[in-house]
Amino acid sequence: MNEPSWLSVLPPFLAIGLALLTRQVYLALFAGIWLGYFLLGDAGMVASLAEGIDGVIAVLGNAGDARVVVFTLVIGAFIFTLERSGAVNGFVHFLERSRWVTNGRRAQWLAWLVGVGIFIESNITVLVSGTVSRPLFDRFRVAREKLAYIIDSTSAPICMLIPLNAWGAFNLGLLEGLGVNDPLAVLLASIPLNLYAIAAVAMTAFTITRNYNPGPMAAAEARTATGEIDGIEISTGLEKDSARPRLVNMLLPVTVLIVAMPAGLWITGGGEIFAGSGSTSVLWASLAALATISLLVLLQRTMSLDRLTHMWMEGAGHMLPIAVILVLALALGAVAKALGTGIYVAGLVGDTIPLALLPVVIFLVSGVIAFSVGSSWGTFSIMLPIAIPIATALGAEPALFVAAVLSGGIFGDHSSPISDTTIVSSLAAGTEHMDHVKTQLPYALRAGAISALGFVLLGFLLL
Numbered sequence: 077m078n079e080p081s082w083l084s085v086l087p088p089f090l091a092i093g094l095a096l097l098t099r100q101v102y103l104a105l106f107a108g109i110w111l112g113y114f115l116l117g118d119a120g121m122v123a124s125l126a127e128g129i130d131g132v133i134a135v136l137g138n139a140g141d142a143r144v145v146v147f148t149l150v151i152g153a154f155i156f157t158l159e160r161s162g163a164v165n166g167f168v169h170f171l172e173r174s175r176w177v178t179n180g181r182r183a184q185w186l187a188w189l190v191g192v193g194i195f196i197e198s199n200i201t202v203l204v205s206g207t208v209s210r211p212l213f214d215r216f217r218v219a220r221e222k223l224a225y226i227i228d229s230t231s232a233p234i235c236m237l238i239p240l241n242a243w244g245a246f247n248l249g250l251l252e253g254l255g256v257n258d259p260l261a262v263l264l265a266s267i268p269l270n271l272y273a274i275a276a277v278a279m280t281a282f283t284i285t286r287n288y289n290p291g292p293m294a295a296a297e298a299r300t301a302t303g304e305i306d307g308i309e310i311s312t313g314l315e316k317d318s319a320r321p322r323l324v325n326m327l328l329p330v331t332v333l334i335v336a337m338p339a340g341l342w343i344t345g346g347g348e349i350f351a352g353s354g355s356t357s358v359l360w361a362s363l364a365a366l367a368t369i370s371l372l373v374l375l376q377r378t379m380s381l382d383r384l385t386h387m388w389m390e391g392a393g394h395m396l397p398i399a400v401i402l403v404l405a406l407a408l409g410a411v412a413k414a415l416g417t418g419i420y421v422a423g424l425v426g427d428t429i430p431l432a433l434l435p436v437v438i439f440l441v442s443g444v445i446a447f448s449v450g451s452s453w454g455t456f457s458i459m460l461p462i463a464i465p466i467a468t469a470l471g472a473e474p475a476l477f478v479a480a481v482l483s484g485g486i487f488g489d490h491s492s493p494i495s496d497t498t499i500v501s502s503l504a505a506g507t508e509h510m511d512h513v514k515t516q517l518p519y520a521l522r523a524g525a526i527s528a529l530g531f532v533l534l535g536f537l538l539l
Contacts, residue, residue, distance in 0.1 A: 084415040087112035088462050091408060092445060101454035102397075105404035106132070112411030132407040135253065141406055143355040144249030147362050148399045149392040151242045154329070154366040155200065156391025157384070161373045162319035163326035164204055170323045171208045180216035183209055184284040187223055191230025192277070195238040196330060198231040198497055205230070206504025213505075217303065219296040222289075224505035224512040225519060229280045232452060232486050232497055233273035239263065240337050242395065245358045246402055247456060247482065251474075252355060253406035254464045255413065260341070260352070262475050269479035271530040272439075272487040275523035283519070290518040296511070319378040329369040336361035398453060405457030412461050431470065432535035435480040438463050439531050442484025443491075443524065450495040452485035459485070476538055483527055491520040 091108030095101050109131060114124035136142045158164065171190070177183050187209040194201045205227040213223045235243040244263065251259035268274075282288060289297050340357030342348070366388070373379045379387070429437060438459065446455040459481040467474040489495045493513045502509040
């Protein structure tokens with residue numbers, strides 16, 4: 077193909093359609109890659125399949141992409157080791173001993189603060205917050221549905237607003253693979269524009285402050301006020317920590333993770349933080365954090381070196397699906413770039429959609445995909461390879477387009493009954509899953525409406 081045509085949009089559209097239809101993001105992404113290579117060359121479908129496989133493997137030939145993939149596996153090893161070292165239970169016991177909570181509102185603030193404070197992984201956030209807060213919510217007769225809403229709204233949004241975690245690395249890898257100049261600066265610039273993440277966290281604070289209970293949540297609160305607890309008793313899995321609870325095992329490695337990131341940027345940037353390598357810095361930070369928790373458990377004699385290394389591999393294995401999505405998304409972005417998808421779509425929408433409305437359209441499309449697929453990460457992997465080339469072709473700053481995709485992905489995922497975060501939040505709060513979905517949806521829709529309006533305004537102001 078020489079000039080971009082309508083055929084160039086088929087690979088990403090195929091990936092979107094199959095993801096919505098089958099909810100199999102891996103197969104959907106590879107199908108888009110396969111079709112892309114078929115359209116690029118004159119070979120048949122079988123030869124294009126081979127080229128598509130080579131295209132996926134070629135992603136790892138880029139050092140930056142390879143570093144982000146390795147980081148994803150390392151952070152999995154770190155999280156798993158942290159869980160099994162007694163760190164999580166140590167943090168839980170510390171919060172329980174503090175005895176700061178004396179009423180229902182304070183119980184809600186505790187859940188909110190834990191959700192905001194633990195940003196290394198969304199599922200750890202909801203499990204810790206749910207474990208600590210659920211007995212307090214029951215004691216002070218606050219609905220478990222309210223707990224599920226608070227911890228769900230301060231997990232993924234916070235992980236995206238403080239991206240010193242796999243969320244940040246995943247999107248950093250996508251941006252770098254899509255050829256964005258200074259991807260770290262673009263990702264950081266998108267944070268204050270990530271309207272849904274900000275709105276979701278702010279709305280939970282408003283809900284706690286004003287005791288705001290729209291629709292089904294009002295019924296849940298009224299029921300709980302009578303002493304009726306309509307929930308389920310399910311283990312969150314935190315008690316699986318075999319080691320003695322130790323608060324230091326949580327605080328020290330997380331501190332190292334936070335400090336090592338800017339230190340790595342400063343070193344790789346020759347003394348200038350924003351000139352540093354983001355992919356190198358997040359990898360160094362994750363390795364430093366993993367080394368810290370590993371050294372602690374060895375010094376504490378709670379694990380042998382043999383058991384520790386097995387835990388690294390098991391933890392990395394838990395993150396393998398995410399690493400696969402990342403590699404496939406980068407390969408789809410590469411073939412879409414070769415086809416000129418962004419150039420064609422930019423010219424098309426320039427004639428049909430006002431430039432200022434593009435951010436809100438991208439936000440809404442991303443939200444629909446995430447709601448249907450139940451995966452914000454899958455949505456990022458499909459939509460960023462479309463949004464970034466559009467921004468480039470239009471000569472627009474990419475940060476707003478990135479923020480629209482990330483906001484839409486979180487919005488749809490937050491609203492979806494098949495989202496893993498929604499399911500885990502129900503589990504951690506001890507409430508029926510669909511009760512959580514029904515009570516959370518009014519909040520999510522309000523935050524989504526605020527975000528959509530905000531993207532319209534930002535479009536007119538910034539584009």
